[in-house]
Amino acid sequence: MAKPDFIIIGAMKCATSTLHGQLAQQAGIFMTTPKEPNFFSDDEHYQRGFAWYESLFDGANPGDLCGESSTHYTKLPDYPYCVERLAAYLPNVKLIYVMRHPIDRLVSHYIHQWSQSQFTGDINYCVDHYPELIAYSCYAKQLKPYLEAFGSDAILPVFFEAIKANPEQQLSRIAQFIGYQHEVVWQHNLAPENISQERIRKFPGYQWLIESKLMSTLRRALVPESIRDKVKKNLTMQQRPELDSAHLARLTQCFNEDLLQLGDWLDLEINCANFQVVAQFDSPRLISGYQR
Numbered sequence: 001m002a003k004p005d006f007i008i009i010g011a012m013k014c015a016t017s018t019l020h021g022q023l024a025q026q027a028g029i030f031m032t033t034p035k036e037p038n039f040f041s042d043d044e045h046y047q048r049g050f051a052w053y054e055s056l057f058d059g060a061n062p063g064d065l066c067g068e069s070s071t072h073y074t075k076l077p078d079y080p081y082c083v084e085r086l087a088a089y090l091p092n093v094k095l096i097y098v099m100r101h102p103i104d105r106l107v108s109h110y111i112h113q114w115s116q117s118q119f120t121g122d123i124n125y126c127v128d129h130y131p132e133l134i135a136y137s138c139y140a141k142q143l144k145p146y147l148e149a150f151g152s153d154a155i156l157p158v159f160f161e162a163i164k165a166n167p168e169q170q171l172s173r174i175a176q177f178i179g180y181q182h183e184v185v186w187q188h189n190l191a192p193e194n195i196s197q198e199r200i201r202k203f204p205g206y207q208w209l210i211e212s213k214l215m216s217t218l219r220r221a222l223v224p225e226s227i228r229d230k231v232k233k234n235l236t237m238q239q240r241p242e243l244d245s246a247h248l249a250r251l252t253q254c255f256n257e258d259l260l261q262l263g264d265w266l267d268l269e270i271n272c273a274n275f276q277v278v279a280q281f282d283s284p285r286l287i288s289g290y291q292r
Contacts, residue, residue, distance in 0.1 A: 002030075002057035006067045006094035006178040007086075009146070010074030012136055013108035014098040014160045018190075020069040022171055025187045029180065030060035032068040040086040041072035041079035050089065065178055074142040078132060087149040094178050095146060100160030101275045102137035102255040103248070107241055109133055114241075123241035127251070134254060140261035147265075152286035157266060159279035173283055 008016050017035060024031035039045045039053045057066045073082050074097065086093070099105075110126055110133060113119040119126045127133055136142070146155055156177040163170045167186045175184045243251065256271045263270045266284040 001051070001054035002060050002064075002066050003054060003090060004032075004057065004068050004093060005065045006096060007073065007090075008067065008069035008096045008098065010071040010097060010136075011099055011105060011139065011142065012071040012075070013105050013112060014100045015163050016069050016071055016098055018163070019096070019098065019158075019171075019174070020067075021190055022167075022186060023067060023174070025190070026175070026180070026182070026184050028061075028064055028182060030057065030064040030066045032056045032066075035068070036070045036072065037068055038070045038072040040089070041070065041075065041082040043081075046081075046085065065180055067178070074146075075132065075136055076142055076145070077135065083145040083149050091150075093150075093154070095150060095155045096158060096174060096177070097139070097143060097146075097155060098158045098160055098163070099139045099279075101272070101279070102139070102259070103243070103251055103272060105137050105160075106133050106251070107243075109136060110241055124244050124247050127243070127247050134251065137255060138258040140258045140265070143262070143265070147286070152265075155286055157284045157286060159282065159284070161276055161279035162281070162283065165280045169283070 008019055010016065020031050020035045023029050033056075037045065037053065037056055039048075056068070060066050072079055073086065076082075106127070107123065110119060110123050113126075113130075119130065121129065143155070143157075156174065158170060158174065168184075171184045171186050175182075252272045259270050259272070259275070262268075265286050266282075267287050268278060268282060268284060270278045
């Protein structure tokens with residue numbers, strides 16, 4: 001049975017879904033459905049066994065490069081056995097790690113969790129009470145165990161900002177890294193994820209009451225538009241969340257400490273102030289010297 005040749009390991013809210021979809025469009029590359037098996041991270045999925053995991057690649061043709069994309073793989077400390085499990089089963093796999101400005105990622109993470117009704121307070125409250133918001137943006141801390149387990153040559157760092165600025169170039173970098181022998185084409189007609197939808201708060205029964213065709217038809221027929229608009233407004237985040245000055249200063253200090261380590265590994269001077277510029281124009285490689 002087939003196994004993955006490469007895995008996009010994160011980070012959450014850094015265009016991993018976009019990359020997964022673009023790679024799936026290239027002839028000779030097979031990407032899993034679901035996009036995020038989370039096999040090595042989530043105990044309930046891991047207990048399904050290797051046969052179940054390998055069955056996700058049954059649709060691949062002989063000679064295809066196979067991949068999956070699970071952002072849970074870089075969500076330490078929440079999934080402490082992930083790296084050990086992955087290294088034991090796929091010691092030669094190629095790993096792609098996508099990063100964006102750590103504060104932008106945190107804000108997007110908050111919006112996502114708010115829309116899923118997982119977070120109830122404002123962003124400043126949640127930064128204090130949900131440590132994963134900070135942890136998942138500490139890229140050096142997330143990368144360190146992978147460097148120790150796989151070595152720097154097995155990991156390709158990619159910047160979200162560079163994907164936005166030059167998607168074709170970044171897709172070509174990834175293709176070369178995973179050993180793809182053909183020209184890649186970025187499919188500009190692929191619909192991006194609906195970012196505005198992430199600001200609509202879900203509730204129990206939302207999918208049936210709001211998204212089903214039957215209920216949508218009934219609402220339009222029976223409920224006045226003014227009432228429908230009022231309900232939608234109440235469920236929608238009206239403005240992008242803003243961090244207050246104290247939280248912003250604390251986060252900037254925290255992330256700059258992590259970026260200092262990351263910069264050493266990438267041979268880049270990078271921090272929260274210059275991240276957008278550096279990330280847009282750099283195509284980094286790890287030079288950490290970690291070797292198995």
